Amino acid sequence: MLKDITLGQYFPGTTSIHRMDPRMKLILTTAYIVVLFVAKGILSYMLLLAWLLTTVRLSRIKISVIFRGVRPLLFIISLTALLNMLYTPGRPALEFWILTITYEGIFVAIKMVSRIIMLITGTLLLTYTTSPIVLTDGLEQLLNPLKKLRVPVHELAMMMSIALRFIPTLIEEADKIINAQKARGADFETGSIFKRAKALIPLLVPLFISAFRRADELAIAMECRCYRGGEGRTSLRQLKYSSIDLKAMLFSVIVFTAVIVLRVLGI
Amino acid sequence: MSAIIKTENLHHVYGAGTPFERMALNNVNIEIERGEFIGLIGHTGSGKSTLIQHLNGLLKPSHGRVLFNGVDIWENIKRVREIRFKVGLVFQYPEHQLFEDTVYKDIAFGPSNMGFTKSEIDERVREAAEFVGITDEQLSKSPFELSGGQKRRAAIAGVIAMRPEVLILDEPTAGLDPAGREEILSRIRGYHEKLNTTVILVTHSMEEIAKNASRIIVMEDAKVRMTGTAKDIFSHADELESMGLAVPQITQVFLRLRNMGLDVDPSVYTIDQAEREIMEVRRKYDA
Ligand SMILES: Nc1ncnc2c1ncn2[C@@H]1O[C@H](COP(=O)(O)OP(=O)(O)O)[C@@H](O)[C@H]1O
Ligand SMILES: [Mg+2]
DSSP states (O other), X not given: OGGGOOTTOOOOOOSHHHHSOHHHHHHHHHHHHHHHHHOOSHHHXXXXXXXXXXXXXXXXXXXXXXXXXXXXXXXXXXXXXXXXXXXXXXXXXXXXXTEEEEHHHHHHHHHHHHHHXXXXXXXXXXXXXXXXXXXXXXXXXXXXXXXXXXXXXXHHHHHHHHHHHHHHHHHHHHHHHHHHHHTTTOXXXXXXXXXXXXXXXXXXXXXXXXXXXXHHHHHHHHHHTTOOOSTTOOOSSOOOOOHHHHHHHHHHHHHHHHHHHHHHHTO | OOOSXXXXXXXXXXXXXXXXOEEEEEEEOOEEOTTOEEEEEEOTTSSHHHHXXXXXXXXXXXXXXXXXXXXXXXXXXXXXXXXXXXXXEEOSSGGGGOOSSSHHHHHHHHHHHTTOOXXXXXXXXXXXXXXXXXXXXXXXXXXXXXXXXXXXXXXXXXXXXXXXXXXXXXXXXXXXXXXXXXXXXXXXXXXHHHHOOEEXXXXXXXXXXXXXXXXXXXXXXXXXXXXXXXXXXXXXXXXHHHTTOOOOHHHHHHHHHHHTTOXXXXXXXXXXXXXXXXXXXXHHHHO
């Protein structure tokens, strides 16, 4: 079902993670991703995993929900693992035909898979606990200095928030159209790849038409409310850092510094 | 006589295991006889659309069974697609699903999925178009050149062309002007009378249902609250009102009259009945 795609979906809540300032969440998530690539030894991974699990725990997002977010990428993850196992030189662990799996390969594969899953989980957590609007608000504020370099920060943020806002709407719409065509005997699931591609026409045509209609309506609605870009625009919600952000920052700085130190020490 | 459609302890839960979990059907047991014209009514969110999507196998029950001609439609997974041809479902705003470059081809989509020959398809398309009042000239147009009401009727024809044994329509008059509404309803009525097809009409307008349905099913909060003829149902006007369903205006007038102490029957729902009732009352008071 299309509904299972949870990427970019927000689960409302009132936990301390939900209440954090979006700027702090963005900064910490970015730092987490960087540090994830810096990390090398098992101990570093354990530290980052602990950081991640603490955050998941605090956000009260169910593990099953996170798993559903990771699932669409399982194929890519398995492929990465397989290629790493096969193409890493070292002591052979398993040999058949012309393929050799090495101990080093297995180790690298495990590392890569954990890294990818931890990466996805970290970013999913950000979108699960932050509403798209708040998220873009935060992003816009963080990127504000770039306005001096004539980067259209506001326009980019607005485009992003509209895109995020309409993902669930379009998914819902697609679900409805699929059902309506199925009710007329459309078959999206069986047949050759060509037949299946052709079967998508009854879905895609109405979906595009409705996307254009929505875009049109939205543009008119925005103009009716005198939208004219970011210049001189103030925000209804003023972002403010609170003590939660301070605690989160301290906790993260300690963990992340530890990982970097371990890397420098070569452990 | 055995029911053409029957549900047994039907339950449906959306988003099981997520924070959005919601019970949309709670122990629904309905029975529909061949040739009936059923009105399914309920407030927005009461579960009407969810229920009808079970009747043609688009949704799978979380618990309970759906029987078509006495056979569980999920008994053989491979046959579920056939059920969709026998139980034709017209979704809400069906004009949003039009996709072909001519109205003719769009109406032909269903029958061609059923695997008919060109001439059989042609016969079905023309018959369906006639039922909904789409002219030959309109058949060769693009669906997007039609007016709102015409588009909607073309989309309904797309389901009728499959010659389903049961025709279900989800709020077919939503968003149309009164003339467009009456046009659609009279077309559906005509179709029902001519072929004696079983029809289930979903709406939240009591007036629409009172005029058309031979039996009414009232839903509230994922459950079936009442079933019966229009007369039965409207005699529970207070209960209906507490469910947020307005009884027809003429019924409201008669309820007021009765509350004022006049001895009238409050389950009146057409102007004709009202006239007869008033004459009756006058005669009583004159005597
Ligand atoms: N695809 C869906 N996913 C999750 N919840 C849904 C879905 N469709 C309907 N619901 C919920 O189920 C309940 C019943 O909806 P529905 O059957 O559409 O009612 P009605 O047609 O009477 O307005 C509503 O609360 C609605 O929000
Ligand atoms: Mg509905």
